[in-house]
Structure formats: C-alpha cells, structure tokens
Amino acid sequence: MKQLQMVDLKSQYQRIKPEIDAAIQGVIDSCQFVKGGEVKTFEAELAQYLGVKHVIGCGNGTDALQVALMALGLKPGDEVITTNFTFIATVEVIALLGLTPVLVDVDEQTFNIDIEAVKQAITPRTKAIVPVHLFGQCANMEPLLQLAEKHGLYVVEDTAQGLGAEYRFSNGSVRKAGTMGTIGCTSFFPSKNLGCYGDGGALFTNDDQLAEQIRSLTNHGMKVRYHHDMIGVNSRLDTIQAAILRVKLPHLDEYNRARQSAAEKYNAALAGIDGLETPVTASFSTHIFHQYTLKVKNGQRDALKQHLDNEKIPCMIYYPIPLHAQKAFEPYVSENQQFTVSEKLCGEVLSLPMHTELDDEQIGFITSAIRKFFV
Numbered sequence: 104m105k106q107l108q109m110v111d112l113k114s115q116y117q118r119i120k121p122e123i124d125a126a127i128q129g130v131i132d133s134c135q136f137v138k139g140g141e142v143k144t145f146e147a148e149l150a151q152y153l154g155v156k157h158v159i160g161c162g163n164g165t166d167a168l169q170v171a172l173m174a175l176g177l178k179p180g181d182e183v184i185t186t187n188f189t190f191i192a193t194v195e196v197i198a199l200l201g202l203t204p205v206l207v208d209v210d211e212q213t214f215n216i217d218i219e220a221v222k223q224a225i226t227p228r229t230k231a232i233v234p235v236h237l238f239g240q241c242a243n244m245e246p247l248l249q250l251a252e253k254h255g256l257y258v259v260e261d262t263a264q265g266l267g268a269e270y271r272f273s274n275g276s277v278r279k280a281g282t283m284g285t286i287g288c289t290s291f292f293p294s295k296n297l298g299c300y301g302d303g304g305a306l307f308t309n310d311d312q313l314a315e316q317i318r319s320l321t322n323h324g325m326k327v328r329y330h331h332d333m334i335g336v337n338s339r340l341d342t343i344q345a346a347i348l349r350v351k352l353p354h355l356d357e358y359n360r361a362r363q364s365a366a367e368k369y370n371a372a373l374a375g376i377d378g379l380e381t382p383v384t385a386s387f388s389t390h391i392f393h394q395y396t397l398k399v400k401n402g403q404r405d406a407l408k409q410h411l412d413n414e415k416i417p418c419m420i421y422y423p424i425p426l427h428a429q430k431a432f433e434p435y436v437s438e439n440q441q442f443t444v445s446e447k448l449c450g451e452v453l454s455l456p457m458h459t460e461l462d463d464e465q466i467g468f469i470t471s472a473i474r475k476f477f478v
C-alpha cells in the first residue's frame with residue numbers, strides 16, 4: 104500500500120511534473136520574480152473561474168484577511184464578528200489591527216458560524232462579519248448577507264478552506280465561495296485545495312474602488328511608484344507561485360471531485376457505527392472536503408486517535424481548543440458568553456487523511472481500522 108499521509112503533495116506533483124517544472128523554469132528564465140506577468144494572468148484566470156470582477160494576489164491567506172480589513176477602513180474599537188471555531192489567522196488579524204474580535208458559536212452540523220449567534224452579537228459598534236467556509240463547505244451566506252445588509256455591515260469571507268465550493272441561494276442562483284460578500288480572501292498554502300509550493304494568497308471583490316485600494320495596500324500603499332497615499336504592507340504573490348497556480352487551477356474542479364469521491368467512500372464504509380458521525384453536507388452548499396472530519400461521541404475521540412496512532416494511520420484534531428479559550432484572546436471574551444457547541448466539538452472532532460491521491464486500498468485500510476475500534 105502507498106504510504107498513508109494526511110496530505111500527499113508528492114503524488115499529486117508527480118502527475119503534473121513536466122508542466123510544473125517548465126512553469127518554474129520559465130519564471131527563472133524571465134527573472135521577473137516579483138510582479139511578473141504570470142501574476143496578472145493568474146489573477147485574471149482565477150477571476151474568470153470564480154465569476155468575480157477582481158482578484159488580487161498577496162503573500163498568504165493571513166495577509167489577505169488583514170489587507171481586507173485595512174481596505175475597509177475600520178478603526179480601533181470597531182467590532183468584527185467571527186466564528187469561535189476556526190484557524191487562528193481569522194481572528195488574529197482582527198486583534199492585530201486594533202479592532203475588537205467578537206467571537207460567536209457555531210452550528211453543530213456544519214461547524215460553520217451560527218447565524219442566530221451573529222444576530223445576537225450585533226451592536227452599534229459592529230462593522231463587519233467574517234464567516235469562514237470551514238473544512239470546505241460554505242457558511243450559510245443568504246441569511247448572513249441579509250443580516251449584514253439590514254445593519255450596514257461589511258462581509259469578509261475567509262475562503263482559505265473553501266476555494267471552489269458553491270453556495271445555492273433560495274432563488275436557485277449559485278455563487279462560488281468568496282464572491283458573495285464585500286471581499287473574499289483565500290490561501291494557497293500547499294495543503295489547501297488549490298495549493299502552491301510555498302506561501303501565497305489572494306483577495307476577491309466585485310468593487311472597483313476596493314480592488315484598487317487592495318492592490319495599493321499590498322504594495323506599500325503605492326498607486327504611483329514612490330508616492331504613498333496610505334500605510335500599506337509588502338504582501339505580493341511571487342511570480343513562481345503564480346506560474347505554479349496557473350498549472351494547477353485548471354485541475355481544481357477535478358481535485359475537488361477526487362476529494363468528494365474519497366469522502367463518499369469514507370461515508371459508505373463508516374456508515375451505521377454507533378458513536379461515530381460522518382460529515383454532514385448542508386443543503387445550501389457543495390462540500391469540497393478540505394478536511395474530512397468525524398465527530399466521535401461518548402468521550403471516545405482520544406481513544407480512537409490513540410488507536411489510529413498505534414496503527415500508523417495519520418489523523419488530526421482540527422481544532423483542539425476553541426478560540427475563546429486561547430490565552431491570547433482572553434481580553435476579548437466576557438464571562439457571560441456561551442460557546443457550548445464549539446467547546447463540545449473540540450472534544451469530538453477527528454480529521455482523517457484527505458487529499459486528491461487517496462486510493463481504495465488506503466481508504467479500506469483506514470476505515471477497517473476504525474471499525475475494529477468500535478467492535
């Protein structure tokens with residue numbers, strides 16, 4: 104059997120090696136390492152794929168989130184509502200900019216931000232909501248966008264785990280994750296659904312003025328060279344990474360289908376086990392399985408993880424600690440806030456290997472080891 108890994112980047116690379124190697128060599132030959140032509144072309148191609156007007160590359164997904172909040176002109180003391188169950192980057196940048204992160208609990212089925220909890224967290228100081236399309240499926244955007252509209256709030260979508268997922272509105276229209284709010288942000292970290300070979304990220308928007316602002320912010324606040332109209336950052340997508348992403352983007356849908364197919368096989372093989380819940384796909388979104396995350400009931404998660412560790416089967420806990428319980432975020436949490444769902448999930452979640460190269464033999468091996476644990 105091929106060696107089990109959480110993510111198998113090497114096998115994926117082997118299948119597209121000649122194109123990738125040529126793309127990298129092309130950039131080296133051009134010596135246009137920063138702001139080369141491949142970056143503009145990739146931005147246009149991704150914009151076309153997403154059905155959004157502007158895509159602006161940047162250094163990584165965390166920077167994308169930071170620049171999005173900077174572009175909206177938020178001021179210290181402004182409140183930004185986000186989920187209590189996500190990767191730290193989402194909330195880190197809010198605090199870093201002197202804004203006030205307001206954490207809210209999540210929906211138990213989808214792991215995504217609870218719209219009712221968002222509603223209750225809105226105050227006169229609220230300026231933006233940052234939903235995360237966690238593990239590869241969209242947060243429930245329609246009611247969230249309605250709330251944002253009603254209260255005049257910006258929506259910044261964290262699409263780092265959801266690139267290519269689609270949301271279905273009640274009128275039947277379908278939109279790609281990251282293109283529904285004011286600004287969408289993504290990451291091309293190697294293990295994401297569209298990963299490059301280092302760090303990379305991007306922002307998306309349909310707003311011409313915001314796009315110009317974002318482009319300038321990622322390049323030291325410059326529009327005209329050496330004229331700085333605002334305080335910016337240095338956060339650009341490297342040309343080599345853009346060239347790699349241009350090779351991989353045409354494969355994104357096929358990669359996401361491979362993940363869905365692996366998830367279906369996991370679901371079938373793990374069906375009907377008492378005390379084990381396979382991932383739920385919401386009616387309003389496709390699921391592109393950035394992670395395949397089980398819920399292990401009855402306090403058995405750590406024992407199952409130990410069992411898989413013993414069998415040399417990789418598995419991970421995303422995420423072990425809800426954000427409100429992280430030391431760094433103590434100042435932003437008040438005593439009367441309740442996070443019962445995310446607290447419970449942190450004790451139940453277990454993510455299995457998930458990538459584009461999983462084969463039937465590997466899935467069979469992993470799922471029979473899990474079945475053995477429950478007999």
Ligand SMILES: *Cc1c(COP(=O)(O)O)cnc(C)c1O
Nearest residue numbers: 163164165190192193263290292
């Ligand atoms: C990966 C990730 C980020 C950060 O992306 P980087 O490119 O690693 O900076 C932000 N939010 C979520 C939900 C992520 O999974």
